[in-house]
Amino acid sequence: MAELKDITPHLSVAAEQAQRDGRQRRQLRTFIPELVQLERMLAEAPDSVRTRVVTRVQVRDLTLPVYRTDLGSDSPDAPVVLFVGGVHGLERIGSQVVMAWLASVIARLRWDAQLQDLLSKVRITLLPILNPGGMYLNQRANPGGVDLMRNSPIAAQGRSTFMLGGQRLSPRLPWYTGDPEQGMEPENQALSRVIEELLPGRPFSLALDCHSGFGWQDQIWFPYAYRRRPMRRIDSVMALKLIWEQSYPNHNYVFEPQSAHYLTHGDLWDYFYKQINRKGQGTFIPLTLEMGSWRWVRKRPRQLLRLDGFFNPLAPHRHQRVLRSHLVLMDFLVQAAVSHEHWLPTGDQSVLLREAAMMHWYREA
Template identity: 80%
Template structure:
């Protein structure tokens, strides 16, 4: 796999793959401006920022890349923070939030000695646009019609919500899981390759997958989505929640298991959490940021007449506010990963936090 810097001094990889056709390049600029922004950001980044193309997704006669960006330690057992955006093509704000944070981080690399010292202890890996084909087509699913968040080989243990929990009726309907015999979609296989490479050997790892979701508040979801029972290391999630609330008591996030809302088939992070726990030596905490889009609709009701208005803040000042709101959370996750030995529970503390988590999140279940 070629690195981005070695092939983009004058022209982007996406344009090269599109046959150097200026018309196709204009299409990319029109339909995936986030891709153009990301390419420019990475092309101008310091040499310590390594980027590569994981795979390419065919769409409308083009071939659009999924970029992977690595920053920080290359030690095999270093803590890992994995940032993912754009899993659903309609939810552009997820990709934009990850790119905004990368932009801030890369700018600080040029002058912030404290940050550079911190990055010697942690590895940051970002896949800002996981579903470039869906983003190009302005649809939730990938070009094959598969909802990437319903595509993992894991089934709900209980009644899932009709359609919303995943369906195999037709790719023309939303939340299509794909056919099991066809395996996971190429976008998910690209993400799996990163997780298989890095997480099993890491002492500690965190993932933050950025989405927009219906609700009045920003929510941070964690596994499981396939069953209403606690995940294996629920004590570590409770410890992270308490750490965040002690450091930033005036925050506006709600921490909850996804199963508190509905059960789904094929949840990606359920699957990866179980796989890493089977093979891994450390602790893995996957989180999903669901940005509450109902607030944007309430303040700007005319967004209801636009498909992207259901999932993204369209008013410029509100869009800028969302982009800066989550920078602190991402910085905190990096700091928490570096210092995980200082707060990750063990022994009696782990048992106490597990009981507290069950009382807090699973009492009714």
């Protein structure tokens, strides 16, 4: 009996812990099915797909992980492709697109010899759900009310759009930049550590951050968002645009600098581009995919009755179409990174492409 009494408290504690874990699992299945799907996918992935937790986010009584997945070459000279999703918790489709591409790659790894050869020449890193707390709460910002895309220490040069460009009034209002004295939010600090580990010293690196936003067309934005003057290596963006259009002439993407639409404070990719560019090594091209959500709303107006309906395709057939429509772009970016030496401009070609970019995007500026 004495032994049974000694064990009973431990059994009750274990039962309570199991009950809490079960309750957390049910909550995650209800509010973040993407996180449950991602964990299941990574658990079943081959050993060549490496996963780690870069940070954990506390929201209410839950602790949510931010997963990083790596595959491909470990060579420090290999080009890098970084795919990011879920920066805004409401825009679940961004995470779902990144996960759809990852699921395709994991399935093909088992039989596709050409893919295996390609991955031996490039390093691919994915952060499919950067803001799980915001996704759990079904809000754009992270649990602290900070818009992660307005949170870097960089200020707009010129008048930014009121509120939309970032505001410091209150975390209760959208597009809150956070307190600059507190530094970047934990999710952004984790992303910064990943970039600092991966990108410096590489000959070429490229990032694609997947969002949904108001618009009729899918747009690919590139820095800068804080000023209307071009980035230093604008010729490389023009070269990438040209080889994409030559390879896939029937595409529906619009390539533009974000500043063509509005200026913002604290843009993440402006900040990371400047940080890497200061080191003066290699070429880094950060891109943001903005999926046009107005088309989904126009074809299904009752989506406006739901908050997530503003930013995500809710009709099953349309959702499937969106998930498959961006796979070609993501495959192309990986192949472009591997073959960067064959299209990245140098010398006179660089000068010509810079002039072409200035005429195409910055004529008014």
